[in-house]
Amino acid sequence: MKKLFIIISILVVSITNLFSIELSGTVISDNEKIISSRYMGFIKKVYVHEGDFVKKGQLLYEIDSSNIDSNKQEALLNLQIQENNLNNVKTNYERYKRLYEKDLVPKYDLEQLELKLKNIENMISIAKAKLKEVNFQYKYLKITAPNNGLIIKKSIKSGEMAMPTSPAIILSDLDSLKIKTEINESNLGKIKIGQEVNILIESIGLKTKGKIESIIPNIQNMTHSFSVKISFDKMNKKLYPGMYSKIYFELSNNE
Template sequence: MKKLNLPFGLLSIVIAAFTLSACQHPDRSSAIPKTDTIPVALRPLVNSGADASFEATGTFTTDDETLLGFKSGGVIEKIYVREGDAVNVGQLLARVHMDEVDARMSQVKLSVEKAQRDYERAYKLYHDSVATLEQMQNAKTALDVARQDLKGIQFNKQYAEIRSTSNGYVLARLAQEGQVVGPGTPVFQINGANEGNWELKVGVSDRQWAVIQEGDTAQVQADALGDRSYRAVVRSKSEGLDPASGTFSVYLRLLEKPAGKVATGMFATAKMRGSRSKQTTWQIPYEALLDGNGKEGYVFISNDGKTAKRVKVMLGAIAADEVTVLAGLENAEALVVSGSPYLVDGAAIKVVKTK
């Protein structure tokens, strides 16, 4: 290497020029800011329908099961039927001792007679200018009140007996002769089985409940009725969870009269298909959901694999590790299932795993 021998002053000028040139042309790679990318895991979104068809078990009942009792209560004098007995409309089932009712009616009748005499006397005295108009009007009011009391006791006497409200069977007898019962206390449970109003009460999950509507059809089959299936239709569905079974109740009315004998409580199976079964839904992992409140929440999606987008979704059933999304993902291609807590809307992402 050849060594340059430059005067000290000239060497200083060369060094200064080189330094200035370096300041005027910085490194471009260090001048451009770098944006952090968040590593995430994506899952392709595939919409699916709710269960197209399913089976549910339940028990037979009728739509007119009724609890019968006495309006005024008292001591039960006589019960004429037992559990399992067939009954007809208007048939006498039980009655209470009438002594108290009859005594009360006698008192009211005497009150009416006295009020009638008082009014007639006041009426005559008023027209003879002895009694005032107010006295005659008060006597008339007392008579009207006594007559209304008589109507009330006559009405109550009718309900000192229990009569069947339908053609059916006694499902339960809840009291015995000689027992004191209060007003409205159930004494019998009956149904209208002979009217043919049979229906099947089945328990379904929340997801199945969501796709069922009134009027949907079903096929009912019971071991006690042989291999034949019977057409049924959804009459109604409950609007709340049954705490005893942990399911939602759906009532299926039979459209055909069973060929065999049917009893309340008999088990059967229903094959059902909800009319909302084509509804688009998505099943997403619970950890992908952000800020969920039971009805709605937020998730991050990505359509290009490079940018995350925060979207609002409507929620359906929520399980231990999975959430049903009813709406909000129609235009999404992939869901961020890992790394969501570190993202903001529009953040750059790096796909490290696809689930």
């Protein structure tokens, strides 16, 4: 009788201290990038559509170069003018130098030409730097994918104006998928980082294990819930952001 009481007591303690709950979750990408252009200009062509898979470095869209072409012509013209001025001043300087050696012109005139030469040389350096800057801008006219991923949103069309602060494309990295769920504040103390959970994604028949990676306070405080991100074994299944999943937590009642 005593042994039976002990067994029943152990079962009661186990049931009291350990229970499981089922939560709904969503597959998300933990590396979702909002892509926009660095410079303003008309969009020449868009090479991708929503739902396309892209590789790292693949061309997504291209901005017309007309504005930069105009700036380049202006920079080249300015550089040419300054180089012509330099040649003319050098010619005068050499002539004045010969005259000065024969005491035919004052030293002040020669010094003024020397100062003018230095000023023009500085202006040429600035003009070259400007031209280099303009040429560098061409590389930003072709916007490429920063990593492999899935185009989940495209907000641009050919002929539209690309704005540096306006999101053009959202790229979701399928190699960084997690599952996100919400847990009530009352159960928060019963889970921990690193805890294993069971996961079911019925649409593809995936039963797998996961691990709690982070617990984040929900911005909407009125819900009194916390966001939980879970890494999991994908078992070589094709998964996409937005897929519905079930997560089974074993919760402990121990304080």
